Amino acid sequence: MFLANFSLQSPAILTQPTSPERRQQNGVPEILSFPGRVTHDRLANGLRVCTVEASHLHGAVVSLYVRAGSRYETAETNGISHFLEHMFFRGSARYANSFELNRAIEDRCGMLVGETGRDYSLYQVALAPRDLDHALSIMGDLFTRPRFSDLELERAIVLEEILDDFDENGRRINIDDLARELMWSGHPLGFPITGPERNIRRFTRAHVMRHFHRCYGARNMVLCVAGPLRRRSVLPLVRRVFSRLPAGQRLAPSPPPAPAGGPRIRCVRTDSAQTEIQILFRGLADRDAGFPALIALLRVLDDGMSTRLHYRVCDQKGLAYHVNAALDPYHDTSLFEISSACLPEKLPLLVREIMSILAELRNTPVSSDELTKAKRRYARDLEAGYDDVESLCSWFGGTSLFSARPRSPEQRFRRLAAVTPGQIQRVANQVLRPAGMAAVVVGHLDRSLSQKVERILHGSPENR
Incomplete structure (x- = not known):
């Protein structure tokens, strides 16, 4: 029945x-x-x-x-x-x-x-x-x-x-x-x-x-x-x-812990040609009113080779072959992630450039042109998902695991279309805070290089 x-x-x-x-x-x-x-x-x-x-x-x-x-x-x-x-x-x-x-x-x-x-x-x-x-x-x-x-x-x-x-x-x-x-x-x-x-x-x-x-x-x-x-x-x-499946119980996951102080930094030495870095910030949940602005922020930062992260880090300064930002979402929180890899000697310059880009997003509203481009590309990606049967399962089925009525693509678009530059700046200040950051570096590091990178991540004045 x-x-x-x-x-x-x-x-x-x-x-x-x-x-x-x-x-x-x-x-x-x-x-x-x-x-x-x-x-x-x-x-x-x-x-x-x-x-x-x-x-x-x-x-x-x-x-x-x-x-x-x-x-x-x-x-x-x-x-x-x-x-x-x-x-x-x-x-x-x-x-x-x-x-x-x-x-x-x-x-x-x-x-x-x-x-x-x-x-x-x-x-x-x-x-x-x-x-x-x-x-x-x-x-x-x-x-x-x-x-x-x-x-x-x-x-x-x-x-x-x-x-x-x-x-x-x-x-x-x-x-x-x-x-x-x-x-x-x-x-x-x-x-x-x-x-x-x-x-x-x-x-x-x-x-x-x-x-x-x-x-x-x-x-x-x-x-x-x-x-x-x-x-x-x-x-x-x-x-x-x-129908022969037993009903069982619907499990409730343990809520995420309260944000800890930061920045927290860990360096792991290993022999490799490149040194990897991953920087995480505590993000927002989909149900949060600021979540659409967080998606827009992500796309302004990294959605193609003309967006800030790739253009500045790779095309203008040649600090890395690749750099990317992503959102790792859960139903009640998310992680905002930035990852890259480079030669060990370039790492301080790479980290300084990334932190500078994030500071600009906190301090200055994004341009209307950047935001319009981000919205258009988001809309196009939603429409492209109509032709991807696995994406359709994820949109409507996967989200149903935690939500009684998942949002339609049209609802998702309208939420993001209403985002303003001021909202993006507010979310950048809420999320992209060094005090809420965790960063891990893995690669060919000596003590001097590790300490230099840590000072930059901590925002020491001499490294700004």
């Missing part, structure tokens, strides 16, 4: 006229309406089902989102979510081993992929729409009757994966993990997704089964099916294969 549903739909098509008929939002043309229909249903066991009807596409995707990841772990269980993700690929009641499972999907020209994040895990199959029934049947069997066999073999694989995070001297050099550990100060958001070697070596089948029963209940999941399909055809298929 389906207990509830609501829908979002538009009769628009991708060939609708673009100009001059399109209305303007603060000087930026409205985006095209999503050319499809989105519905949200709930099975009797609590499984939420998102159906994205997109008749203009030629491929389909089945995505299962689960509240499972390092954020739901303790120091003793850290790594179990990722380990469990690996174990799913060992087969199910119907498929005796990994070969049979993958062959059943690949025979239909699909591929099963899985990934574990900090606050969710994802399992996804992309395939031809005509094979949707087949894919749902496999996914249903996998998550209701997993085998969890060959544990020792999978343990060896995960231990090999963990070695990527260390250099030949046993030092941790995964800069993403090191920076998040520094930022979150012991909170599970700072745990490495793969977990420490000592945990992986002691996990048993009982640990796997306990985490499976804790996280993989219907109420803790969202299933999204997207492509040229119809809800009336999808729901009976989903009900047939997923």
